[in-house]
Amino acid sequence: MSKELKNTFYGNAQPLMIAVDCIIFGFDKEGLKLLLFKRKIDPFKDKWSLIGSFVDQEENISETGHRILKEYTGLTNVFLEELGCYGKQDRDPAARVISIAHFALIRLNEQQLKLVESYEAHWFGIDEIPDLILDHNKMIAAALEKLRLKARYQPIGFELLPKKFTIPQLKKFYDAIYQKKHDRRNFRKKILDMDILKKLTEKDKTTSRKGAFLYQFDKRKYNKLVKKGFNFTF
Amino acid sequence: MSKELKNTFYGNAQPLMIAVDCIIFGFDKEGLKLLLFKRKIDPFKDKWSLIGSFVDQEENISETGHRILKEYTGLTNVFLEELGCYGKQDRDPAARVISIAHFALIRLNEQQLKLVESYEAHWFGIDEIPDLILDHNKMIAAALEKLRLKARYQPIGFELLPKKFTIPQLKKFYDAIYQKKHDRRNFRKKILDMDILKKLTEKDKTTSRKGAFLYQFDKRKYNKLVKKGFNFTF
DNA sequence: GTTATAAGCGTAAAATAAACGCTTATAAAC
DNA sequence: GTTTATAAGCGTTTATTTTACGCTTATAAC
Known part of the structure; x- marks a missing residue:
């Protein structure tokens, strides 16, 4: 179907912006950690936040997640799973943005730990997560809950x-x-x-x-x- | 923040259409059932499908779900939970539509069973689900799986x-x-x-x-x- | 009254989880 | 080179949970 023909069926629908935010877990001798970034754009510039990106028209949602991971950790083939949809009408004061939160599990090594500094990112211990922008703290709480649940019936530890x-x-x-x-x-x-x-x-x-x-x-x-x-x- | 000011921050993002599709479970003496509808619009007009609707700009996503349930079952205060996001780039040939699947549990009674007929809807036994449009069969399989999982740690039966x-x-x-x-x-x-x-x-x-x-x-x-x-x- | 059957009650056996004592390999201290 | 401290590893006992299944009960149908 041509691009021109597309969307004539659903002409009345209002499009919205969709983003993917990634909760990136890592694990090393010190314990479970989470990768957070200093936000680069307004609003909330320079505040700590999860890393995310908008979903492109031609991109599957999981591809957006893997694109983010590749860009900020250099890793491909990462364990990545949908966590849930954060779409409250007023969650972002700058625009109506619906975020599909995803969580990733990655193996930590020295290389990983250094790499991220170039993005003004930091690995936080799971008990020392700072206040984050928007609903990102909520997302993390949900991700931890899901991680716990998943660990009961999947050997998820092996990813980390x-x-x-x-x-x-x-x-x-x-x-x-x-x-x-x-x-x-x-x-x-x-x-x-x-x-x-x-x-x-x-x-x-x-x-x-x-x-x-x-x-x-x-x-x-x-x-x-x-x-x-x-x-x-x- | 005014509507004009909004979205100047994320100007480069491409908006997409977001829908909510509802997997509606019911239960009666005969067993577990699922409510399906004859689609009213093209493409796939008159084919069996889940019921859904686009998310409005001013609407929380769960509100979209409850709006759908109210309209097609007359029920409010229904148990409704997010199942997951179906956003493959080519899932709908008519347009790029991202669907947030939700599943609902409702108590069946005679009234309910009749009501739905006016919408060209039908309650299908869980073992006799027909072929549905798009990825709707996949959604149902996932919903059943989640129902099973949930039933382990929540007395979900009481909703049904x-x-x-x-x-x-x-x-x-x-x-x-x-x-x-x-x-x-x-x-x-x-x-x-x-x-x-x-x-x-x-x-x-x-x-x-x-x-x-x-x-x-x-x-x-x-x-x-x-x-x-x-x-x-x- | 007899019978058939879903509902309800109880006990024994099997499987799983929790508690915890003891041994072992090794680096560091002396 | 002997002793010591400690994380790692091994095994047994006890408690708890799950599974299997025999027996009784209330009632409609005959």
């Missing part, structure tokens, strides 16, 4: 942890998500019983004298488990 | 069941949602242990000689339970 990780590291992630210290021994038992981890021969010795064995996620076994249906309850 | 209901009726609802026959005795035990139902003295005798006691949902007790945190696992 490094490729090789130790069981205590994995536990630390779940402790952060659920804001609860799990029992070290029961946690280990439960996660190993799932039979989705492959034990490596290497150890990580950065956090203890004894060192902890590194593991890798066994995708094949995991997919099998998902099909059978399971429930991460920690 | 009549004010007074029997335990076998409630079980029937969960059987339908999870597509699994639960054990009658364990189901009863579990739901009663939650202590959120108020037993009435009346019985419903339409489904058995013995009759089943009617119950009502005790909102006060339920709210207490929600705060404490719980998990419907059937």
Whole structure:
């Protein structure tokens, strides 16, 4: 259908502006973090905010999200999921803008941590999020809630942890998500019983004298488990 | 801020059309049902579809949903929740339209069942949904999935069941949602242990000689339970 | 009165989760 | 080179939850 012909059917509809805002989670030794940016445009210039962009006419919404992530973190193939729609009529005083919030999970490493500084961005610990513009604090609260919920039935930790990780590291992630210290021994038992981890021969010795064995996620076994249906309850 | 001043900040953004589509669930003796409509406009005139409407400039998105429900079912105060955003660039051949799918749960009674016929609408059993326009079948699949998920940690059945209901009726609802026959005795035990139902003295005798006691949902007790945190696992 | 059946009640067994004592490997201290 | 401190790892016991299923009950239909 030609562009001219398009939209003759729905002629009476009023178009609105649509944006995608990204809640970018990262995780490292210090815990769960969130990437925030100093806003570059008015209104609210120089205030802390999530990073976002308008959706282009020719762009799928998830493409907008990945475009944002690529531009500001340099990463492609990031775990990105729709969180929800923030469309209150008066949410942005500058214009009627509907934002489709998305949350992303990325593996943190030194490179990542430095890269972002060039965008006047900063990784904030999850307990030290500042006041943000518009409804961005609300979005973050919802994202955390969803992350918790998702972690119950999907091994979401694997998107955030490094490729090789130790069981205590994995536990630390779940402790952060659920804001609860799990029992070290029961946690280990439960996660190993799932039979989705492959034990490596290497150890990580950065956090203890004894060192902890590194593991890798066994995708094949995991997919099998998902099909059978399971429930991460920690 | 005046309308003229608005949007000078985001001048480069291209506005798009936003619609809300509603997946309307109902439940009666026959089981879980879905309300579908014969589309009134081109393209796809006279094909079965969900009911929807464009979002107005001055309207919150949830208001659009409630407006649709009011107009086509006559009901206000309906349980309505955002399902997700369907915004693929080519989802509608007639124009770039982003749809925010919502799902609604309504109590079915005779009046409801008749009312809808005036809109060339029809209640379809959940296992006999026809082919719908655009991505509407996808939306329904996602809505069912979400309904299942939600039913685990929210007593969602109470939105769909009549004010007074029997335990076998409630079980029937969960059987339908999870597509699994639960054990009658364990189901009863579990739901009663939650202590959120108020037993009435009346019985419903339409489904058995013995009759089943009617119950009502005790909102006060339920709210207490929600705060404490719980998990419907059937 | 007998019968058939959905509704309702209770108990035993199986599975899962929680609590927690003990051992081990290793770097650092002496 | 011996001791010490500690995170990591291993295993058992107890408590809780889930599942399976036998038995009783109220009532309409015959």
